[in-house]
Amino acid sequence: MLTELQKCVELGEKIGAEFVEARFEDLTLRTLSRVNDVWKDVILRSRAGIGIVCYYGGASGYSFTSSEEDKELERTVTRACKMAKASANAASLKLDFDRRTPLKSQKSDTFQVKTHPKTEDLGYKTDLVNRTVDKARECGKSISSIIGRYGELYGRKLFTNSEGSVIDWNFELADLQCRVTSKTTSGSLVNGGAQAGGTLGLEHFNTKGSTPEDIGEEAGTYAKEQIRAKACSAGKFRALIENRLAGVLAHESFGHLSEGDFIVVGESPLAGKIGAKLGTKNATIVDYGTPDISKFGGLWLPYDDQGMKASRTVILNEGVLEHYLHNRGTAKYLKQEPTANCRAVHFGFMPIPRMTNTYFTAGDLTKEEALESLDTGVYAIQTSGGQVGGDGSFLFKAERGYWVQNGEIKEPIREVSLSGNILNLLSNVEGGTKDLHLEAGYFGGCGKGGQFPLPCGLGGPELVIREVTFGGKAG
Amino acid sequence: MKYENLKDELLSAVDSGLKYARTIDGKAEFELYLFYEHATKVKISQGVVDATDGSVEGNAIRVAKDNMVSFASSSGISVERIKRSINEALSSLRAVSIKDERFKGFCKPKRPGKEGVFTKEILNLSEETLINIARDTVKEAQEFDKRIHAVESECSAEWGGFAVGNTNGLQQASRSALNGCEVACIAVKEEERRTAYEFDITRERLIKTSGIGTKAAQKAVSLLDAKKLNKTTVLPTIWVPIAAASYIVASLGQSTSGGSVVEGLSPLGDKIGQEIADSRLTIIDDGQNPTGINTEAIDAEGYPQQKTTIIEKGRIKQFLFDSYYAQIYGTESTGNCTRQTRIFGSSIPYETSPQIQFKNFAVEPGNKNLDALIASIDGQAILIVDIPIGIFHSDVSTGEFSAVAQSAFLVEDCEKKWPLEPVSVSGDFYNGLKQLRDVGGDLEKTVFTVETPTLVFDGFSIVG
Numbered sequence: 001m002l003t004e005l006q007k008c009v010e011l012g013e014k015i016g017a018e019f020v021e022a023r024f025e026d027l028t029l030r031t032l033s034r035v036n037d038v039w040k041d042v043i044l045r046s047r048a049g050i051g052i053v054c055y056y057g058g059a060s061g062y063s064f065t066s067s068e069e070d071k072e073l074e075r076t077v078t079r080a081c082k083m084a085k086a087s088a089n090a091a092s093l094k095l096d097f098d099r100r101t102p103l104k105s106q107k108s109d110t111f112q113v114k115t116h117p118k119t120e121d122l123g124y125k126t127d128l129v130n131r132t133v134d135k136a137r138e139c140g141k142s143i144s145s146i147i148g149r150y151g152e153l154y155g156r157k158l159f160t161n162s163e164g165s166v167i168d169w170n171f172e173l174a175d176l177q178c179r180v181t182s183k184t185t186s187g188s189l190v191n192g193g194a195q196a197g198g199t200l201g202l203e204h205f206n207t208k209g210s211t212p213e214d215i216g217e218e219a220g221t222y223a224k225e226q227i228r229a230k231a232c233s234a235g236k237f238r239a240l241i242e243n244r245l246a247g248v249l250a251h252e253s254f255g256h257l258s259e260g261d262f263i264v265v266g267e268s269p270l271a272g273k274i275g276a277k278l279g280t281k282n283a284t285i286v287d288y289g290t291p292d293i294s295k296f297g298g299l300w301l302p303y304d305d306q307g308m309k310a311s312r313t314v315i316l317n318e319g320v321l322e323h324y325l326h327n328r329g330t331a332k333y334l335k336q337e338p339t340a341n342c343r344a345v346h347f348g349f350m351p352i353p354r355m356t357n358t359y360f361t362a363g364d365l366t367k368e369e370a371l372e373s374l375d376t377g378v379y380a381i382q383t384s385g386g387q388v389g390g391d392g393s394f395l396f397k398a399e400r401g402y403w404v405q406n407g408e409i410k411e412p413i414r415e416v417s418l419s420g421n422i423l424n425l426l427s428n429v430e431g432g433t434k435d436l437h438l439e440a441g442y443f444g445g446c447g448k449g450g451q452f453p454l455p456c457g458l459g460g461p462e463l464v465i466r467e468v469t470f471g472g473k474a475g
Numbered sequence: 476m477k478y479e480n481l482k483d484e485l486l487s488a489v490d491s492g493l494k495y496a497r498t499i500d501g502k503a504e505f506e507l508y509l510f511y512e513h514a515t516k517v518k519i520s521q522g523v524v525d526a527t528d529g530s531v532e533g534n535a536i537r538v539a540k541d542n543m544v545s546f547a548s549s550s551g552i553s554v555e556r557i558k559r560s561i562n563e564a565l566s567s568l569r570a571v572s573i574k575d576e577r578f579k580g581f582c583k584p585k586r587p588g589k590e591g592v593f594t595k596e597i598l599n600l601s602e603e604t605l606i607n608i609a610r611d612t613v614k615e616a617q618e619f620d621k622r623i624h625a626v627e628s629e630c631s632a633e634w635g636g637f638a639v640g641n642t643n644g645l646q647q648a649s650r651s652a653l654n655g656c657e658v659a660c661i662a663v664k665e666e667e668r669r670t671a672y673e674f675d676i677t678r679e680r681l682i683k684t685s686g687i688g689t690k691a692a693q694k695a696v697s698l699l700d701a702k703k704l705n706k707t708t709v710l711p712t713i714w715v716p717i718a719a720a721s722y723i724v725a726s727l728g729q730s731t732s733g734g735s736v737v738e739g740l741s742p743l744g745d746k747i748g749q750e751i752a753d754s755r756l757t758i759i760d761d762g763q764n765p766t767g768i769n770t771e772a773i774d775a776e777g778y779p780q781q782k783t784t785i786i787e788k789g790r791i792k793q794f795l796f797d798s799y800y801a802q803i804y805g806t807e808s809t810g811n812c813t814r815q816t817r818i819f820g821s822s823i824p825y826e827t828s829p830q831i832q833f834k835n836f837a838v839e840p841g842n843k844n845l846d847a848l849i850a851s852i853d854g855q856a857i858l859i860v861d862i863p864i865g866i867f868h869s870d871v872s873t874g875e876f877s878a879v880a881q882s883a884f885l886v887e888d889c890e891k892k893w894p895l896e897p898v899s900v901s902g903d904f905y906n907g908l909k910q911l912r913d914v915g916g917d918l919e920k921t922v923f924t925v926e927t928p929t930l931v932f933d934g935f936s937i938v939g
Contacts, residue, residue: 416877
């Protein structure tokens, strides 16, 4: 396939492109989903295709195909080149980039897991889900629904370009989840969920806290607890934000605003603010494609879809904005180094600036010290996602939480949303715990520019933040 | 692939695939879904131009035998790729016993419905034309006001179709075309940033883009000089059509799905015939609306799309079904099987297993225009003029929602006053439907494939 891609690059240059990138992916996606006693999804997807980016006059054009036939590849390159030339005529803001030394990937660039998902049969994986659901079922008579899900995504990603770079590596992601819905005595429904996912081998599901039984029990227990949980009052409170939720804050509220394409066009409130003090010294946010997965978890992304090698980008350093997340063009335009953040959800899309693993770095508090520091407020845990507006407004859902009084965890509270403006929130971060935890998932993912769901890692320590707006019940 | 031959080519491939499948296992049931879509998309953002042109094509197989069902898909619609999916689906089925006792077979053949209307001009929209349209809309917005800081315009032209066949003898296909333009802009004044969005998406005519840029810019600028609400309270909320549509999707999009009902996830599940909303609320799902974005002759398993009344005068009349959940529930499919959602974008239809989704929701309008609705409010209310952030991060089972209205105005003593800094709006979707205070007459088509007027609710908590 490398030969075919190299031919595409040659053809693109021959018909006038100034620079060509050709990539091929051959991915396998497996989804297993059991709802109560019924297997809802037993799905295997094979996703193979080629994407071509042609650059011309500071603009780009993209085309793609799922065919590997020579004639279709020629048509694809021609289309991409034609789109680039048409774009160049209309582009008033050019995003050129400099040529660099070609990169060659190594075998060691692929993360090695002990038990790769492709080595185990379907029965092994359905058993993981069955064990999860069976354990969750033990958690009470009020359960109205249990969903157990397993997902895996793996396969080859091959890339070459006009510089002669050859990047050839294998992506891998596995995920086991459980969601339990219980009915309260008044008839309303409440949820509990648990998950373990990221670039990991199936051996991970034998480790404490991530076994199917642990995941099922956790989801069931939380759903049971939610039966007696009360709605959180609306208003502003001090908050302790658990790791996963801290990750959503880092990703959704801040990470997106730091993406180079939003910066160059001035859409982000972070544009032109390099060096500005935006948060407290306790707020450091990093994006890193190859974190220490075995220690912290997360997603392994040694290269982006523009052939750049992963780097550790400190976006916010102790409250000061240091760097944006780039593709090659936005990096040059903003006079920064490329950060290997150019990614596409699949071959049908042009790669654009996206995050890899985005997280708050760890602080120095123990859990007890964090609760003590919180004093009275909301301990917000887990998340079902969030959203951010172009002005920095955000809303995140904590799936559950507790009311904390004088440093002691009191009654559980129902799903609660946190909202506000990220720049205000960063200036209210008082501290973080020592434990850094990253997570990624097969189900869901990041959405941007119509590209959804892109797997991303996120996380952090637990964060103590003052003055957080909680949407709940007024009065 | 040409639009004219699309259905024939897809149906021919379906026929070949099914013949091959039968030779592999004559006792199994097979369903084959083929998808093809060609799209040209152009985005201009502050002078940066991105353009994409390509075709998404792929196949999906479902195999059933002895109450076991498996699914496999692959990109491409060549015979080899189809065979690959068939073999992988069969291989999954043979590998492990994964019974679904509720499965009673694939869709039976029925006379298809009608495809929606479309203008052939969409097929001839070139990248140059789309670039010019995008450039004009950006220019229009920029020229409206100096405070318009960033404008992004995205234009697209797409056409395609799908075919479904199964071993019950069903073989049907449907095709459609769409063109659209979306303009987003940001108005900036010192540290204040306000965003606004306008669009036109149609199938029956070419997009009318003149004025879209101006409208988006006008909206963004009107939100500047926002004041803090400075209180936590309960107030009436007025949701203009685009905001109301997001409420309808978030609250009823999933809870009226027969799948949520059967699986015990919808609190509306045991309320057929009961009053779940104010009597002014009537909602239909019309999969045969000629100009509806999701209108097709058949749904994603080959069942004819149709018109279904969901809520009539506040009472829940019918849930939406595909054939799988319909037979479990003891009813007929409503032709709502889907493999993609145009609402949230980019899932690849052939990679998605069949699920239930409304096609084109329509809310029956009342009589008052927006001014009259505002004039009917004594005291204070919040006017929400865009999609609140986080509205879709709500849970179908609890109905609890919390969202941030970043484009909102204060209404006081029957008048629209000033723009507000973002306010948090929260409550329970289902209680909200009961506390519907008014239904406007200003019916609008929205990007969510929901046609709705302004809706006014009582009882939501506001933090601002």
